[in-house]
Amino acid sequence: MNLRKHISLKAFNTFGIDVNAAEFIELFDIADLQEAIKLGKFINNHLVLGGGSNILLGGNYDGIVIKNNLKGIAIVYESPDTVLIKSASGEMWHQFVMYCVDHNFGGIENLSLIPGTVGAAPIQNIGAYGVELIDCFESLTAIDVITGEEKIFTKAECEFGYRTSIFKTHYRGKYFITDVTFRLSKHPIIKINYGAIQEVLANSGITQPDIKDVSNAIIAIRSSKLPDPKILGNAGSFFKNPEISQGQYQQLLAVFANIPGYPTHNNLVKVPAGWLIEQCGWKGKRVGNTGAHKHQALVLVNYGDATGKEIMELAAAIQQSVIDKFGISISPEVNLIT
Secondary structure (H helix, E strand, O other): OOOEEEEEOHHHOOOOOOOEEEEEEEEOOHHHHHHHHHOOOOOOOEEEEOOOOOEEEOOOEEEEEEEEOOOOEEEEEEOOOEEEEEEEOOOEHHHHHHHHHHOOOEOOHHHOOOOOEOOHHHHHOOEEOOEEHHHOEEEEEEEEOOOOOEEEEEHHHHOOEOOEOOOOOOOOOOEEEEEEEEEEEOOOOOOOOOOOHHHHHHHOOOOOOOHHHHHHHHHHHHHHHOOOOOOOEEEEEOEOOOEEEHHHHHHHHHHOOOOOOEEOOOOEEEOOHHHHHHHOOOEOOEEOOEEEOOOOOOEEEEOOOOOHHHHHHHHHHHHHHHHHHHOOOOOEOOEEEO
């Protein structure tokens, strides 16, 4: 474990915000993690970084940044129908998805090209194109960052919700996830009824898609809508899709006849945040060094020299405009580090 001081975090966050960390360490194995715990590196102000794709840094970080570089993928159980596959938390999520797709292990192909690490995926309960991580999650291993004790969390214990889990609420900052195990299928059910997947497949002449076809279609869709953070700094979808009551949705429908809404399992209606933001005139609008992307209003971007504070101010202005126009509160999906 190599401790460094006053390190720029520009290369470690996809927004490309150029701020410094007072201290910085990288963890390559469990021994490094246990050493950091023994040295008390998690006791005070600390930030665990995976791919840096779901954070916005408001300024210099007066604490220790801990970079997760734990690697490794292994099959832990296999039957004729299913497979349990374990991934170290520092593996990049998309590379893990590609590994599974290449081996015809189905269940997470709809989550292709989502940035970040495997360890961050359950914290956020990532989801896209009709699939959420909870759908294929088996368990995870985490270590208490104060005691160093290891604990295995089941699906129920993770308390998954829409873009949340117990690791964003009650156990926020208390555990370091070391690996995640998924239950995948050797005879996957193809899910293509969300977004433009069917259209992309049809345009390619594919009538009986396999998981590789679905993955390729989703990669094409996401690539066409979302800017490459290596070229234009961003953290993907900045806001969660809000859920409102049936009554409120009907009232809005009477005023905004084309407002989209999707019933959820808890008798609420999910309204696309991107649509709300676009209707407020933000799509493609630039404010100083930041703005909402021209192809997807849900994505806030850094045009090169934006500070985290500028992007936070833009986000606040967008939130207020949505409240003013629709009476709906939208909240960030991205973690704001102020």
